[in-house]
Each structure stands twice: as structure tokens, then as C-alpha cells.
Amino acid sequence: MTTERRLSVLALPGLSPDSLGNYLASLGLLRVLSRKWPSTRIAWRDEVLQVVGGPSTLDELLDELVRIAGTQGDSDFNKREWTQYDKAWSNAQKKSTKAKSGAPLALWQAEAHETQLQFFAAHAVPHVRVSFNPLLGSGGNAGRRDFAAGWKQAVDVLAAAPKPKGRGKKISEAGAGGSEGPDERRSALQAFLLGRPITWLLEKLAAGSWFSEATKLYNSGQAPAREGQISPWAMVLACEGLALLAGGASRRLGARARAVGAFPFMTQPVAPEAAGEAGRILGEIWTPLWTRPMSLAETNTLFSRGRAELRGRSALTPAAFATAIRRRGVDAGVSEFRRFTLGRTTSANTFEPHLETCFSLDSGSDTRSAAGSRVLARMTSLIEQRGFPRDRKAGQRWRFVGLRGPIEAALLDVAANPDRSEGAIALLDAVATALDRIDRNRGFREGRVRWEPLPLDWLPSLFADEQPGVEARLALSLVSAFPAALPFAAFRFGVEWGRERNGKYEYDWTTKPTCFEHSKVAPARWVWGPGELARVIGAVLSRKLFEEARLDGTNTTRPQARAPFAARLADLNQWFAGDLDEALLARWLSRFALFDWSTIPQKVRAFMQGEVRPSRVDGELALLGLMQPLVDQRSLIVRSIPRKDVFAEETGARTTEAAHSLVTLIRSGNLDAATRLAGSRYAMAGARLASFDAAFGTHDPDRFVAALLFTISDRDRAVLFERWLRPRRRPPGGIIHA
Template identity: 25%
Template sequence: MTTHLHILKGCAPTPLANYLKALGILRLVGEQADLKARGWWEGERFCLLTTLSKEELERFFLEDYAPTPLVAPWNGGSGFFKKDNRKAILAIRSSSSERFEPFRQGIFQAEQILGDLTVKPEKKQKLAIQRKSVLAWRGEHRKWLDAAFVLDESREPIYPSLLGTGGNDGRLDFTNNFMYHLVLLFLEKSSTRSSGNETRDLLCNALWSDLTRHLEIAAIGQYQPGNAGGANSSTGFDGGNLINSWDFVFAMEGALLFTSCATRRFDPQASSQASAPFAIRSHAAGFATPGFEKAQRGEQWMPLWRQPATLADLSAMLGEARIQLGRQSAHRPIDAARAISRLGVARGVEAFVRYGYLERNGQSNLAVPLGRIEVRYQPRSSLIEDLAGWMDRLQSRSRDGKATARLIHAERRLADAVFAALTHDHTSDRWQAILLAAVEVETLQATGTALEVGPIPRLRPEWVAAVDDGSAEVRLALALGSAAAEYDKRKPVDSVRYHLLPLEPKNAGRFQLADKRLVNDPRVVATGRDPLRDLAAIVERRLIESAQKGQRRSRLVAASGCEARLNDLAQFLRGELDLNRLFGLARAFMAIRWDRWSKAFQPKVNQKNHHPEECWLALRLCCLPWEITENLDIPADERIVRLLLAGDASRAIEIARQRLRSKGIRPPIYAGMTDPQTARRWAAALVFPIHRRTAQNIVGYLSPTMKGAARA
């Protein structure tokens, strides 16, 4: 048997009307003409493979197509009541055409349920009509009912957003509009329609995108925002709604496919908008600011597939409607992106077009395309699990009506960063953006906002590999982020994180609160305003605390393999690094589970061998957490940091020079000085822990005669 491939140029993934139109064409051909017809998406067009030739396909729709009965007697404006526009429903009811016989049966059953009711039903009457329809309706019009709403366990209606609120959007009733366009195409008598020329021209425009002059001024609702008309939509003050009647008819026929067992699953976490295939809660993550639009009706992600699929295949896919995250269905955009990145989607789906049902200006709802999401495996997507619960609490807090604008924007930036990392190719900058956005939230929490959410939760060491771009910023951030007083059985003791946030002494994952407010902890010395000042303040605080314990140590050591290297420190001292990025990543790294750390997670190493200048190296040897060797111990001197912060580098260098000479180290320094800004940078650089072997190398570099003794 000969098969024909048709490229339906009039069907595209956007707008939603054209997407539904493609599905409607496949459904009608598959049900009424060719059971083995197949369809798929290729580029921006829908492809149809069928035994029908082009002429036969057109003839089928013009002569044989039997419209599915779409009737909604529960809606005012549906054509069943006195004040409705009843022209279309009466024309179909009185028609003798065989193609409208199922429609006439649907109208008849609806009238039976309504009984003597002739005015728009009130709320209780509407519910009663819906319940009776669910129990009584049999036949083709049942397909519409199952797509328009479902009853929950308490027999209350749930309305999938695709069809508004039971088949209407505001004052626009989809069923009456559907009948209106059917009458225009098949029943209205005019000089052009009687010969079928206008209807044929419109069909060719809908299928093949041929030019036509016969578009109608009519409403299309939410499905085609660009043709919705309204103020400033045309050359005048107000534009009309020009549409092709076939487009609306096909779109409604396609919408009937979005009913299945998925609409009957009542997940306690799902909202009413999430009762239809691939429908989820709304969130602004991943698209431009929504401004003043409301998205209370959620989103729907429409699947695209490239393998030829029959109507049965498509129905099964929509019936499964799987965007699965572990054992649960995804109910938010970020969860859906996580599921997609782990291939937890229905088989055969290769991409999704994301639509948001947005309310604009309080006037109407529009199905706005928010982007396309490719289905691809993202091996690092599981890292988001570390932040998932924290982000849930943060989102809930940002929507409670008491959230500040700064918190709302910070939550949005974090969600955007996560969404971008999950839906694009892996690049370290995208994963860095996640951590930096999380730090922005935590910095805001330090002012007393959203404390119940908690600080950044514990992170897996794999985050380091995800953000590693080979830069000195990442390596130095790792050294600082892992810094602690010591490591006991691979666990950090007294992390530097306590200098950034008031945290519980034995639990760095919880804020220390008093009367639901952050305690005033003197250990918190980093304000987040000036990275250099904060880094130097940490060094100074550690030296003060060490002195209080009768020690003369900096008490800053790094996790094994995370120690700072001299080449990276040289770049820091020359002012070549992005301090905000470095400090931000370091704050995030402070949340890493260091007990799980291994050298396998170490970032890329720069093999260049540059040393900082001798003056700073001398200062560094006077601010160590341990003795260099058994025979070489240089106690730390807190005066050095204090002088550097005051801009007095010359006195700090002199103190360091004298201390080194007293230990037999003779650096090639007789005096030194620098400007106050550089002096503060020198103080800040002392916060990065170095390896004992690095200290030994510094000794050998400053005093070659001590090279052997420094390694003894």
C-alpha cells in the first residue's frame, strides 16, 4: 500500500494553537480515516505519514470528517440558555448532515440533563450538572467531558488549565465557539461557502500554510496570544482577532488527547492545575521576568518527539504523562528540569515546549511559550538534590506574602541558575552561578531574613568538580572554604564558617537564634561588604582567639589537598582575581561535607611556578598554624595583621624580618613598604592555608642556606 509523507507547514510547536492543531489532525486521521497514520515533529513542522494522498487528505476533512461533540451545559454562554448566542447550536441541532449526528446526540443528552433550566446555572446548579454528566454521559461527547474536568474524591471539579475552567476562559466558551466555527465551515449558506471554495482555501491555509483572504474576526482565547487582539496589537488603537476557523477546530480536537489516567491521579502534593498530562505548578525560573502577570493556573510542558508515532502511541505517551523524579512526579519547573536531566520522562519524548498560563492585566489568560527544553542526560544533575529541600523552604518563604523584594529576587535568581544548569550543556560557570546565588540568599539571611529556611545545606564534594574552571579563584576558594582550626578524623573542627554566620556551636547547619533572631556573636567578623576586609578580619580573629588560649598560631588549616599554592597567591596579591567570585565560592564551599573529601575531587592545577614577592613570603612565615619542622618553629604575631590593616606595611615587614632572622632565616630584605591598599591585600592573603611543604619551600627560597634544614 502506498504511503504519503505530508509536511504540515501550518503546524508548529508554537503557538499552542498550532501545536494542538497538529495533534488534532493526527487524532482525526487516526480515528476516522487511517488507523496506521503516524506523526512526528521535524524541526518546526509536523510530519504526517498516511495512506491518504494530499487530495484524499483534503477531501477527508471537507467531506467525511465528523466533528467530536463538544458541549458544556454547565457553562453559561455554552449555547443552551436563553441569553446565550444560540445560532450555532441551533444550526447543528437542526442539521440533517450525517457528519453531525454524534453532535446532535451530545446536544440531546445535555438538554436532558438540564431539564427545564433556561437561565445561566448558579454555582450549585453548575456542580449538579457536572456530576450528572459524569454519571450519565455515554458516546463521543464523553471525550470532551473527560478532558474538560475531573471530579476529585469529594466530587468537586478540578479544571486542567488547558481548557480553562471546564471549557471556558472568562466569558469565552470554547464549546459554543467550536460550534460557531463548524457552522461557518460546513453549514452557513453563502455564495462562496456553498461551493466549498472558501472552506477549502481555509483548510489549505491550516494544513499547508497557503495564503488565504478568508480569515474570520473571532475570539481564539488563550491558544494564540499573537492573534488575541487588544490595545496596540495593530496599526490602530485596538486590533481585531483574525483567525482561521480550521485552526480553532483542529486545536479543540487536539486538546481532547490530554485526558488519561494522569488526569485521574490525585497526588497529595499536586495542585489542581497539575491534574492534566505534563502540567505542573508555575514558577518564574528560566524565563524573562513576568512583570505584573499572574500564573496561578500553572504551566504545561508539551512533548515533542522525532520518531513516527501512531495515535495509539501518542495516547499511551500522554496517558503515562511521566516527568518522574525518583518515585514522585515532578510538580514544579525545577523538579521537571531535574527529572528531564536524569531522563525521567516518558519514552520517546526528545524535547518539551514549556507553556505558562499567564493572566495579563486582569483581563484574560494566555498560553505563553516560555522556551524549549531538550531532553538530555546531565550527569551532575543529582547535585541539585543537596539544595532541593532548602530551595523548597526558600520558595515557600518567598511566597508567603511577608517576603521582602530582596528575598523574592534572590530566590528567583537561584531558581534561574538551577534551571539554566539543568537545561543547557554543562559548563562550570552555570554551576558556579548556582552556588553564588545560594550565597546571595545566605548573605541576605545574615540580616535576619528567612532564618527558618536555614543556611546553605551540606554539599557533596562533587560540587568542586562541577564548578572547577581551572581558575585560581576556584582553588583559593577551596583552600578558604575548607579552612578550620584542625581536622580530626577527616572532620573539620571549628570551621571558618563561624566567622560569617552565627551558627550553633555543634551544628554548623543551623542558625544560632534567640527569640527567633540571630544572636549577636562576636566571632562573626565578615560583613559581606568588602571581601578584602572580611578575609583580613578572619585572620585577625583567629590570631586573637589563639592568643586567648595561650597559643601563637593562626589556627587555619585546609583539608588534605586543598591548600593554597604560591602561584595562585601571587595572582591574588597582584590583584588579578575576581574577589567577589572567589569569596562567594569559598562561602559555598564551607558547606561541603569535608569528611567525604578525597584528593580525587581536587581541581585542576596551574603548573606555572610564580612566587609572591619576598616581603609577603616573610610575612606568611610569621603566620602559620604549626611548626615548619621539629627544629624550626616560628610563632605567629598578631601585630603583623593589625599593622597591615592600618596600612603600615613597613613596620609589619620589619617585625617579620626580625623574627625570621632570630630563627636563622636571613631573607634578602633590609626594609620594605607598600601603599595602604596593597598592605590590606597582604593581610587578606594570609587567610588562605598553605601546606607545610609550601612553608618549607618558602624558607628555602628566602634563605637558600636553610633549604636542607627546612626539610629536616
């Protein structure tokens, strides 16, 4: 019979993972305890570090650490049990810096003792040059902060075994009959691990790059500034944890790829959003947390494999790292990542950690989360490609472009909070703004930026399970109705997607875009620009008719027109009355232009279907019912007309040329001529219109032309059109339309 084994569990709330220094101290504590208790494991539950399978009581843990601290005073270096941090590679590093080569440091690494390599690998990686871990500055110092010197000061103080001073000492001596008082090291360690107030703190331990409380505080106290203070235990344990951050040389595939130093869970800094932020962030570290207790061997394996890949390439940027963990997940039991940025302080040579956000990882694989991961991957591919404009450092100054920063910041927000609709909208707005700047800059267009349209499965994430507003509904009705071979994005952005031959792009009705490219020369169909929204949408309609006529000449079959998201008549009434936010409508049009509308999933259709309420029909709405069927190429089915489709192909009544003439007449304000043209076309189709002894007009022709692109349902089209049919009496009684 197998005997059940119970493992001891110690909760240490003082080592909160919200502090980078405390996280390093947690790793250091695991390394130290595993020497005496090899079965020691750690995990995080409810933001609290749990030590599992190690010392059975907190007293055992405290006694062991105090004992180890005392060994530092031994004259025999072999008996000192802290991992010695002496920067033995300093001279070789200086030679490498002077020679601008990694060879001297690599030679030192080949000859160094094994115990010296534990810390060295966490500081630098020699290759053609030398790559330094951003967390440790330039090989162990950040400006005047010498981490090894701070470590030595801390271990020397802990080895001295100080006693309480003043009244407390006298009381202990009197009560114990002259025996030694309590060790202050032990009480300070207990307070540090349990998160209690600490009275024994030291200054100038060079720990400000990991512990924010160790940095100099300004406007605090009588002096202009005072030195930060931390427990020496914090510095020593944090340095013990550095050994797990060993790096290595990494190389991307490619003839011109250079070797770089890769350190566990370290990435390049996030792109700046403003000119003043350029160069302020030195790097980022994504600290993994896990809820399943892991031993030192498992933790070593996790950190030795601590890299992320996206499409077979190492994730070197925050956007790529976030996308990788969302798209591919993790296979080492990690439940969460804490993202810390290493930002410069008042000195350009020092830095301080700042917790930016938490990335909780779930095992869900529903459609929306899968679509969200694809969105992140495509947006990351956009900003990671070679031709995408980026900020560059020229000499000592930065050339700030400002395209990547807003996109990357919004992308990280979406990755951290996938269910937050505001973040998803901000990401689309940032992308649309960047693409607009690329379109309007000749130098940016030289890069031929490419991007894939986004999956429609992600569309409901923009509304947080709420129904879209009137502006979003109108934008949906417009964008979704464009044919797959001629998407709205072709008019909203200056993009190409067809086959390129001899500098020209070839299109037909079978060419469906899988990837858009901002060509060196802006295409003529790109008509979107500043100005009144109604006039811009009208220009899109005119150009759309021209492009459709050109595609009709390619001897390929035009696909059937569609209206997957029909606008409500009440929405159109608001458009005609100007009773909506046109700036918001323009933003929704830009957002929806980024999606792939070639196929529309049924789940998305069902989500967008809302309650339809009756609406009044005025003159402009009735005119729309007459004109729109001649423009949008959709079937017009009226019960009183025997033919299944009023504009069946054999009638020849509806042509692109006639639609273009109709739009031109309306834009010029000649509604009477447009009505006569429409009547002649309906007569060709066998539908006779009623005669009206009245003049037709609209208060804003551009707004009416734009409304022709807002598709309505088949039922509403039929109801509006029937108002124009000539009535005739049926023999048994009643009225029918001829």
C-alpha cells in the first residue's frame, strides 16, 4: 500500500510578483533552499509565493538562510555558500569594448571556471560583438550602480550578525541572564518574507534597477532628495536569482541576419508613442508565473527555453512576444506573465523597472479567442515587416516617425485584455491612422507595406455583446455590400492586390484579395480623402461604378450582389436628417475596411441581427427606393410582377453605364432628369411607373448619392419600390400594380 506523502507549504506574501526585485528574490530563494531540500518547489497562488516541499516550518527556512549568511565571513572561499558575484570578466569585457569585438570575452569564457560562468551567462553573450542583458546594464553596472559592489556590501553586512541596539538590548540581556540577544538578521528576514514593516534597511546597495524603493527619492524630507533603502536580504536573494537568466547567441534565418544575444523572456523596448519617449525604454522583461509547483530543475528548463516564436522566428519585440503567447500558448504550466519595462530615470545611464500589465493565460479555444489571436498575428506582421516605417537612431538623436508606437501599444492592450472592446477599437483606429500616413507619404510608399485583412470572426469583439449603434450599422451596410473582388478597402486605402506584370496590376471578377499592398504609385481608385463625408462617399460610388465597368470587360462572370448587413429605414432617415455623428461614421467605415469580407460567417450574421422597428417613409426615402435598385445590382423581387427579378439579365434594363449616368444627374441636382431616366429603365424591365405632375428634388444631392451605398433589406426595397408603380384595377376588385 502506497503511503500518502504530504508536502509542507509556506506562504510568503512579502515576495509579491508585482516587484521585479521580489520576483528575482523568489527565484533566488528557490535556488538556495534546493541545496538543502532538493524537493523544494515554488508556485504563485492569489499573488502569494508558495514554497512547497522544502522546509517544514518558517523557522527552519529562517535558520537556514541565516546560517548561509554567516558562511560569507569564512576565510575559506570554498565554504561560502552564496553564489559569488565578483564580475571576474571585467578586464576581458574592457578589452572587447576597446576592440569592438566579442573575441576577448569569448576567450575568457572558454577558460573560466564553471562557478564563474553562472553569473557571466546572465550578463553578456559574446559573438561578433557583445550583447548585454538589459536587466544588468552593461555587464553588471548601470551608470554608477555596480550590482556586484551592492551584493558584496549586502553579504558582508549579513555576515556580521548585528544585534539590536538601545533599550531592547538591555532588556534581552537582563531577561536571559547575560545570554546573547536575538539576531537582527533573522527578524529582518522574517519581516521581509512576510511583508511586514522592516526596520533594518540599508542605502546604496545599487538595487534601484530592480527595486523601485531603492531609488533616490526627491522632494522627500528636509533635503532635496534622500537615498532609497531596502533590506540586504532582498539584494542578496535577487542576485541569487540572476543565475537563471543565462542567455545565448541567437540567429535569425537569412543571408544578412546578424547574431544577437537572447536572454530568457527579454524583449526589445516597446516603440515610442511620442517623440519625447524615443530611447527612454531600454528593454522589457516578461516574468512568468505558474500555479503548479515547480522544482529548480523544472524552473531551469523553463528559463533555458524561455523564448517565444512567431511564424518560426524568435519573438524579439513586445508585440511579437504577446502575439506568440496568445496564438501558440505555453507548454510549461505558465499561467501568467508580468510585463516590466526598464525605463531610464533622471540619469540616462540608470533605469528603473515599471510594471505595465499582467497577461493571464487561459486554455480556452473558442472561436472569438482564436480569431483574436489571428488578428494579433496579422497586426504584428504589419509592423514587423521590413518596409514598415519605424523610428531610428541617427547618431545621438532619434528620428521619430510615430507609426509603430500607437499600434504596438494598442496591440499589447488587446493581448492583455482580449474581451475589452475599447482596446480592440483603439487598435483598429491606430492601424487606419498609420495606413493613412503611409498612403500620403511618398517615402513611406516606397516600402510597399503589405497587410492581411482581419478575420470577420473577431468583429463581435468590437461591440462587447451589445448591438451596434446607428453609425456602426450604416457602416456595416455599406462595407459588407461591396463585392469580394472589389472590396471597400480598395477605395478607402491606396492599395493593390492583383497580379503584377511589368509594373501593372491585373484584375478580374475572380481576383479576391488575400493581402493588400501599398504600391509605390497610388492607384486611381483611391478616392478617399478629407472633406464632407457625404461627398467622399459619393466619390467612392462613382469610382466603384467605373471599376465595375472595367471588370465587366474582362470576360469574367460578375458575382451576385449581396447585402449581408442591411441598414434600417430609421437609420437612413437619420442620415438624411443629419442626425448622427458623421465623424464616428467615418471611423467605423475605416475600421470595417480592415476586415476580410469575402465570406461572412453565420455566427457573425446572427450576432448583428437586431430588433427592427417600423419607420416612417418620407420623400427622400421613397426616392431612394426608386434609384437604389438601378445602382446596386441586387435582385428586385416584387410580388405583383410575375418575373422573379424585375431586372433579370435578359431585359438589359440595368447597366453600369446607366447607373453612372443616374448618379451623375443626381449629384448635379437634376432629380427630374434622373427620375425620367429611372422610369425609362423600369419600362424596359416591364415595370410601369406612375405619373406625377410634380418636380423632384432633395436638399443635399451629395447626401442622397451617398445613401445609395447604404443597402437595405429586400423587403424594404420592395415596399419602397411598390409606391412608384402605376395602379390598375383588378376585375374582382382591389388594386394591383402593372
